[in-house]
Structures are given as C-alpha cells and as structure tokens.
Amino acid sequence: AKVLVTGANGFIAAWIVRTLLESGYTVRGTVRSASKGEHLKALFASFKERFEVVTVDDITKDGAFDEAVKGIDLVEHTASPFRLNATEPDELIVPAVQGTVGILESIKKHGTSVKRVVITSSSAAITIPSTEPVTYDESSWNNPAIQKVKELGAAAGPGPIYLASKTLAEKAAWEFVEKNKSSISWDLVTLNPPYVYGPPIHEVTSLKELNTSMDGFYKAVVEGAQDAAALASNSGSWIDVRDIAKAHVLAGEKAEAGGQRIIVSAGAYYWQDIVDVANSITPAPLPNLVKGNPGATKGKQVVIQYDASKLGRVLGLKPRPLEDTVRDILIMFAGFKGKD
Numbered sequence: 197a198k199v200l201v202t203g204a205n206g207f208i209a210a211w212i213v214r215t216l217l218e219s220g221y222t223v224r225g226t227v228r229s230a231s232k233g234e235h236l237k238a239l240f241a242s243f244k245e246r247f248e249v250v251t252v253d254d255i256t257k258d259g260a261f262d263e264a265v266k267g268i269d270l271v272e273h274t275a276s277p278f279r280l281n282a283t284e285p286d287e288l289i290v291p292a293v294q295g296t297v298g299i300l301e302s303i304k305k306h307g308t309s310v311k312r313v314v315i316t317s318s319s320a321a322i323t324i325p326s327t328e329p330v331t332y333d334e335s336s337w338n339n340p341a342i343q344k345v346k347e348l349g350a351a352a353g354p355g356p357i358y359l360a361s362k363t364l365a366e367k368a369a370w371e372f373v374e375k376n377k378s379s380i381s382w383d384l385v386t387l388n389p390p391y392v393y394g395p396p397i398h399e400v401t402s403l404k405e406l407n408t409s410m411d412g413f414y415k416a417v418v419e420g421a422q423d424a425a426a427l428a429s430n431s432g433s434w435i436d437v438r439d440i441a442k443a444h445v446l447a448g449e450k451a452e453a454g455g456q457r458i459i460v461s462a463g464a465y466y467w468q469d470i471v472d473v474a475n476s477i478t479p480a481p482l483p484n485l486v487k488g489n490p491g492a493t494k495g496k497q498v499v500i501q502y503d504a505s506k507l508g509r510v511l512g513l514k515p516r517p518l519e520d521t522v523r524d525i526l527i528m529f530a531g532f533k534g535k536d
C-alpha cells in the first residue's frame with residue numbers, strides 16, 4: 197500500500213516514514229522545499245525504490261495537495277506548526293485549519309484510492325486547564341482555548357494560540373467528515389499525543405534548534421532552565437516518538453480505529469521524575485545533567501492525567517517506559533555532531 201506523509205521532515209513524521217518503510221509500505225513524503233527533502237533521501241537511501249519526496253510549498257493554498265494524494269491508499273497528515281512563539285493567532289490557526297481542510301478537499305476530489313486518513317492532533321485539543329486532579333479521555337474538547345483566542349486575539353498568548361490551532365484543526369476534520377459522509381469512501385482517525393520525546397532522526401542542525409518538545413527536554417535536563425521548585429511542580433504527560441510513529445502505522449491498519457480519536461500517552465511526569473531517571477542511567481551517556489531535588493516528586497500525583505486505555509484496546513500498543521526514552525535521547529545528545 198502507498199502512504200502519504202505530510203511534513204515528512206518533522207520530528208514525528210520522520211519516525212512515521214521510517215516505521216512505514218520498515219513495515220514494507222511505499223511512502224510519499226511532502227516537504228515545503230526540495231532542500232528539506234535531501235536529509236530524508238539520504239536517511240532512507242536503502243529504501244529508495246519505495247520512498248519519494250514531493251514539494252508542497254504552501255499547504256494553505258487551494259488544491260495544494262491535489263497531485264500529492266493521487267494513487268495513495270493511506271494519508272498521515274502531520275504538517276502543522278508547533279511553535280510557542282506566535283505573535284498573532286492566524287500564524288498558527290491558518291496553516292493548521294486550512295492545511296487540514298485543504299488536504300481533505302484534495303482527497304475528496306483526487307484521492308480516489310484513499311481508504312483512511314490519520315491526522316496528528318494533540319492532547320492540546322483535549323486538555324482543559326485544571327488545578328483539581330482530573331483524568332481526561334477522548335470525550336473532552338479544549339473549547340476554552342478557542343474561546344480565549346476568540347476573545348483576546350493575540351493577547352491570549354502563544355500557548356493558547358497553539359492549543360486553539362490544534363483544537364480548531366481537529367474539529368474542522370471531524371466536521372468535514374460529517375458534512376461529506378455520503379460522498380467520501382475513507383474514514384478518519386485522529387491521534388492525540390501529549391508531549392512527544394525521543395531521539396530525533398530528522399535534520400537537526402544544532403541542539404539549540406530542536407523541535408519544540410525536544411527543546412523543552414534539552415533545556416530542562418541539560419541546560420538547567422528550571423530550578424528545583426519548578427522541576428517539582430511543572431508536569432506533563434509523554435509518549436516516545438517511536439511509539440507515536442508506530443501508533444500512526446497501526447491507526448492506518450486497524451479497522452476498528454476508523455472514526456475514533458485516540459489518546460496516545462505513556463503516562464504523566466513531573467520534570468523532577470525525568471531528571472531522576474536521567475541521572476539513574478549507568479553508564480551515564482552524558483555528564484553534568486541537571487539534578488534538582490532528587491526524589492522530591494516520588495509518588496506525587498500529577499494533577500492532569502489521561503486515560504489512554506483506548507490505545508491498548510483499539511491499537512494494541514503498549515508504550516515503552518520512560519527509562520528507554522530518556523536513555524536514547526541522552527545517547528543521541530552525547531553523540532550529536534553538529535554546530536554544538
């Protein structure tokens with residue numbers, strides 16, 4: 197089968213492409229300029245009979261994906277900005293929403309062989325901020341983020357703008373399916389991961405220019421961006437990049453995934469937990485890691501958690517433990533050959 201992966205040069209997408217190729221699929225990846233495809237072509241040289249890169253320079257243009265979807269059986273749409281520095285809402289919301297609706301329109305017109313579309317949504321589209329302990333499942337929608345950006349515009353700030361962009365994009369996808377259900381021959385799966393960590397295989401020119409989630413990891417664990425108090429109070433949930441990639445492949449294969457949103461999370465953490473795991477690995481892949489206050493968050497409950505039971509039930513995926521993720525990241529950092 198032939199799979200289209202959009203934004204193929206991204207952190208998550210490069211792992212999706214690799215997992216697909218290793219599973220025997222033929223893959224067409226889209227990038228915004230030919231030069232962004234060079235690293236991928238080299239990385240997947242051993243699969244060159246089954247891997248091609250095409251350029252879609254502006255995903256917000258009408259018909260941008262018309263050519264790319266031809267002859268495709270499965271679409272994995274990941275291209276969407278994940279930046280926490282937007283100065284106005286449209287910077288993120290326009291490519292997130294128009295990119296999503298645009299590819300669905302292209303599939304409707306030209307993707308006659310497409311049977312399934314998998315979209316990389318996010319826990320951002322699910323999670324409503326809370327100071328009380330809460331466990332979210334796939335029934336939750338982050339409507340407050342949309343409301344906040346609607347009311348405040350740019351003043352909502354870069355975080356809420358990103359959250360709104362992902363919520364609006366996923367809503368637009370489900371609305372498209374509902375509106376067009378009598379005329380389309382494919383179904384939709386959205387995957388909703390929290391923070392994605394793991395060893396990058398996409399083009400990384402400097403450890404100071406990692407993708408947003410890995411930048412947060414590098415700053416916290418290597419650079420010391422958070423003091424001990426922050427490490428013990430800032431929390432999140434995570435999934436390994438290789439597991440979210442595998443989830444994208446399984447979401448394309450499992451019949452029962454059709455029509456579902458699926459939270460893809462391995463568990464919740466305080467940053468101190470990650471720092472403690474990093475310091476427990478022997479032999480130490482990287483010296484002089486942040487220490488914080490060792491053990492300070494042991495057994496402490498994270499306020500916002502996810503019920504990720506659907507991941508096992510529908511996709512049959514058991515995420516790898518935090519130790520594996522952290523070890524492999526540190527090994528990658530230690531062996532990094534770039535600007536710094």
Ligand code: NDP
Pocket residue numbers: 202203204205206207208209227228232255274275276277278291316317318319362388389390391392393407408409410
């Ligand atoms: P990356 O920044 O590494 O990849 C993003 C990809 O999207 C790149 O290919 C990028 O292309 C493309 N892209 C970004 N903005 C645009 C735009 N305006 N027009 C066209 N293409 C664009 O991030 P990730 O791999 O982390 O993100 C991939 C997806 O996963 C996103 O949808 C993100 O929201 C989602 N996600 C990520 C999480 C994480 O923790 N990493 C968590 C939850 C969801 P280019 O290189 O040309 O900019």
